[in-house]
Amino acid sequence: MTQAAVVQQGVETAQFASRRTLVLRRLLRNEPAVVALILLVVLFVGCYALPPFLPYSYTDLDYSALQEPPSAEHLFGTNSLGQDLLAQTLRGMQKSMLIGICVALISATIAATVGTIAGYFGGWRDTMLMFVVDLLLVVPSLLLIGIITPSTKQSRTIFWLILLLAVFGWMISSRMVRGLTMSLRDREFVQAARYMGVANRQIIVHHIIPNVASIVIIDTALTVGAAILGETGLSYLGFGVRPPDVSLGTLIADGTSSMTTFPWVFLFPAGVLVVILFCAILVGDALRDALDPTSRKLRGGRRT
Amino acid sequence: MTGFLLRRLLKYIVLLMFASFLTFSLASVFFHPLDSLLQRNPRPPQVVIDAKAAELDLDKPIPVRYAKWVSGAVRGDFGTTVGGQPVSDQLWRRIGVSLRLVVLGSVIGTVVGVVLGAWGAIRQYRLSDRVITVLSLLVLSIPTFVMANLLILAALRVNSVLGVQVFEYTGETSAAASGSWWSHFVDRVQHLVLPTLTLAFFAMAGYSRYQRNAMLDVLGQDFIRTARSKGLTRRRALFKHGLRTALIPMATLFAYSVSGLVTGAVFTEKIFGWHGIGEWYIQSISTEDTNIVVAVTLLGAVMILVGGLLSDVILALLDPRVRVA
Numbered sequence: 001m002t003q004a005a006v007v008q009q010g011v012e013t014a015q016f017a018s019r020r021t022l023v024l025r026r027l028l029r030n031e032p033a034v035v036a037l038i039l040l041v042v043l044f045v046g047c048y049a050l051p052p053f054l055p056y057s058y059t060d061l062d063y064s065a066l067q068e069p070p071s072a073e074h075l076f077g078t079n080s081l082g083q084d085l086l087a088q089t090l091r092g093m094q095k096s097m098l099i100g101i102c103v104a105l106i107s108a109t110i111a112a113t114v115g116t117i118a119g120y121f122g123g124w125r126d127t128m129l130m131f132v133v134d135l136l137l138v139v140p141s142l143l144l145i146g147i148i149t150p151s152t153k154q155s156r157t158i159f160w161l162i163l164l165l166a167v168f169g170w171m172i173s174s175r176m177v178r179g180l181t182m183s184l185r186d187r188e189f190v191q192a193a194r195y196m197g198v199a200n201r202q203i204i205v206h207h208i209i210p211n212v213a214s215i216v217i218i219d220t221a222l223t224v225g226a227a228i229l230g231e232t233g234l235s236y237l238g239f240g241v242r243p244p245d246v247s248l249g250t251l252i253a254d255g256t257s258s259m260t261t262f263p264w265v266f267l268f269p270a271g272v273l274v275v276i277l278f279c280a281i282l283v284g285d286a287l288r289d290a291l292d293p294t295s296r297k298l299r300g301g302r303r304t
Numbered sequence: 305m306t307g308f309l310l311r312r313l314l315k316y317i318v319l320l321m322f323a324s325f326l327t328f329s330l331a332s333v334f335f336h337p338l339d340s341l342l343q344r345n346p347r348p349p350q351v352v353i354d355a356k357a358a359e360l361d362l363d364k365p366i367p368v369r370y371a372k373w374v375s376g377a378v379r380g381d382f383g384t385t386v387g388g389q390p391v392s393d394q395l396w397r398r399i400g401v402s403l404r405l406v407v408l409g410s411v412i413g414t415v416v417g418v419v420l421g422a423w424g425a426i427r428q429y430r431l432s433d434r435v436i437t438v439l440s441l442l443v444l445s446i447p448t449f450v451m452a453n454l455l456i457l458a459a460l461r462v463n464s465v466l467g468v469q470v471f472e473y474t475g476e477t478s479a480a481a482s483g484s485w486w487s488h489f490v491d492r493v494q495h496l497v498l499p500t501l502t503l504a505f506f507a508m509a510g511y512s513r514y515q516r517n518a519m520l521d522v523l524g525q526d527f528i529r530t531a532r533s534k535g536l537t538r539r540r541a542l543f544k545h546g547l548r549t550a551l552i553p554m555a556t557l558f559a560y561s562v563s564g565l566v567t568g569a570v571f572t573e574k575i576f577g578w579h580g581i582g583e584w585y586i587q588s589i590s591t592e593d594t595n596i597v598v599a600v601t602l603l604g605a606v607m608i609l610v611g612g613l614l615s616d617v618i619l620a621l622l623d624p625r626v627r628v629a
Contacts, residue, residue, distance in 0.1 A: 134315075134319055135319060135322050135323060135326070137563070137608070138319050138320075138323050138605045138608050138609060139323045139326065139327065139601060139604070139605055140563055140566050140567055140601065140604040140605070140608070141563075142567050142570075143567070143570070143585060143597075143600070143601060143604065144326075144327060144330060144601070146585075146586075146589050147327070147330050147331050147334055147335070147589060147597060148330060148334050150334075150589065150590075151334045151335075151336075172560070225445070229447055232447060232449075233447060233448070233449060233567075233571065236449045236571070237570075237571075237574065237586060239589065252449065252450060252453075253449075256449075256453050256575075259453060259456070259457060260457070260460060263457065266453060270450045270453070270454075273447065273450065274442075274445055274446050274447075274450065277444075277445035277446075277447070278441065278442065278445035280445075281441060281444060281445055282441070
């Protein structure tokens with residue numbers, strides 16, 4: 001038997017797990033998070049797939065049922081105009097979840113780009129970019145978004161909301177990416193690549209980004225919840241999605257006006273929103289634990 | 305130390321300049337305060353509209369308007385509202401209202417949150433720890449505007465069960481409040497409870513989660529074992545050595561939480577009808593009032609910066625290594 005064969009036999013392929021398998025295994029072991037993830041997927045698919053099968057669309061007015069409590073006809077009840085609350089809630093979920101996911105993807109892209117550039121190059125780029133980060137962290141972002149959205153056209157409000165929430169949502173994670181990049185910059189594999197004449201852009205894309213990917217992924221998951229929170233908050237105040245379109249925020253705002261006598265108009269959309277946010281936090285935490293078991297920031301087990 | 309403070313101060317001033325310029329330009333570009341005049345029917349004569357535009361300086365370019373605003377702002381004059389009253393008239397009274405809410409809410413939230421988190425860490429995986437963990441997760445996923453309304457619903461239920469108006473949920477005081485100093489005080493507290501709780505719950509949930517994990521990290525470390533083995537009681541070891549060390553990361557969290565509190569206060573003021581700066585801000589967006597919006601944003605920015613500074617001070621108090629550096 002040659003040496004190489006011994007070495008090869010020494011590693012039993014059945015026991016060797018790639019990083020991806022490890023992460024997946026750790027994630028699957030976290031049962032609440034798996035349930036939450038499945039629930040989120042079901043809610044997301046459901047809110048797009050279900051409306052065609054419902055007897056009412058979200059704009060239909062049922063004059064025979066104004067402010068009806070939940071019944072077999074209207075599962076979530078109706079509001080003061082006679083609109084079916086289930087159809088409305090589903091429509092609101094479509095908007096809110098779509099905005100959440102888009103914002104998370106865009107802001108993660110910005111965070112990764114800015115963080116790696118600032119951390120890798122340092123110097124004036126770092127100073128300038130970090131000043132922008134400080135500036136955006138200092139202004140209360142939801143308030144600034146509120147200035148802009150009311151003047152946008154109704155049909156394009158959602159586009160603007162996604163853009164603005166993303167522009168104001170990347171700062172903290174870009175700081176973390178920057179910190180990690182700065183420590184990667186002086187590692188041997190990056191220096192080796194640099195001495196071999198690899199262009200800076202190539203180094204960032206092929207050597208830095210894969211190494212900061214876990215932070216970016218964790219952050220994307222956590223931003224989904226934050227973005228949904230931001231959008232519903234703005235819509236609640238009337239600065240987000242505007243009628244006739246609905247989001248969970250506008251539904252909750254509608255519900256609160258008659259909350260004391262007709263609580264279901266408030267409770268159903270609010271409940272759905274809380275479930276979505278709860279699941280998003282659980283999944284984000286689980287991803288953090290699975291991708292970065294050393295940090296143990298939020299779900300610390302006792303290490304001795 | 306003085307040099308460090310001066311540099312920090314300079315950076316803050318530059319940041320505030322940029323922040324106010326950003327807000328000022330955004331508001332000037334997107335607000336059209338003349339619309340309320342133009343849409344009147346019959347339309348007012350052009351002379352009136354031009355006069356109003358000149359009064360609001362709308363005929364000048366934005367940098368000129370901003371320069372004028374800054375020269376007033378450094379002297380404490382934040383310009384006039386669209387209606388013509390000075391912004392500063394209402395500003396200070398409203399700041400008092402908002403600060404009362406934010407400071408009370410964050411202090412109660414922080415203290416209770418830290419205690420709950422530390423308690424959970426000491427009793428890890430016992431029933432009380434699990435209850436605290438799940439509850440804090442749940443509270444974190446309830447937005448401020450839902451929490452406030454849920455509290456109102458609960459307060460209504462309590463009021464009707466007891467047959468007495470225990471909790472008030474509109475305004476800061478009752479209009480009809482009369483009588484002695486004591487009844488005024490009680491009236492204010494009745495109005496204060498729900499809004500403060502709304503903000504405090506949020507802070508509580510966040511702090512208890514982070515505190516629990518920071519505490520768990522600390523409890524496993526060698527110096528706790530050393531403290532125990534040199535004869536300290538468990539309680540002394542945990543409080544004197546454990547809690548203090550585990551508080552250090554909370555100082556950083558505090559800096560980030562201030563902006564969340566400011567935003568939370570906007571919703572809370574709106575829902576409970578408190579006439580603070582958050583409520584004013586929402587009003588001024590609908591009346592398209594640039595000066596109010598800029599003044600409030602500037603104040604929010606100052607609060608966030610002061611929060612950052614405070615968190616550095618707390619960090620230096622807790623962590624001797626920071627003081628040396």
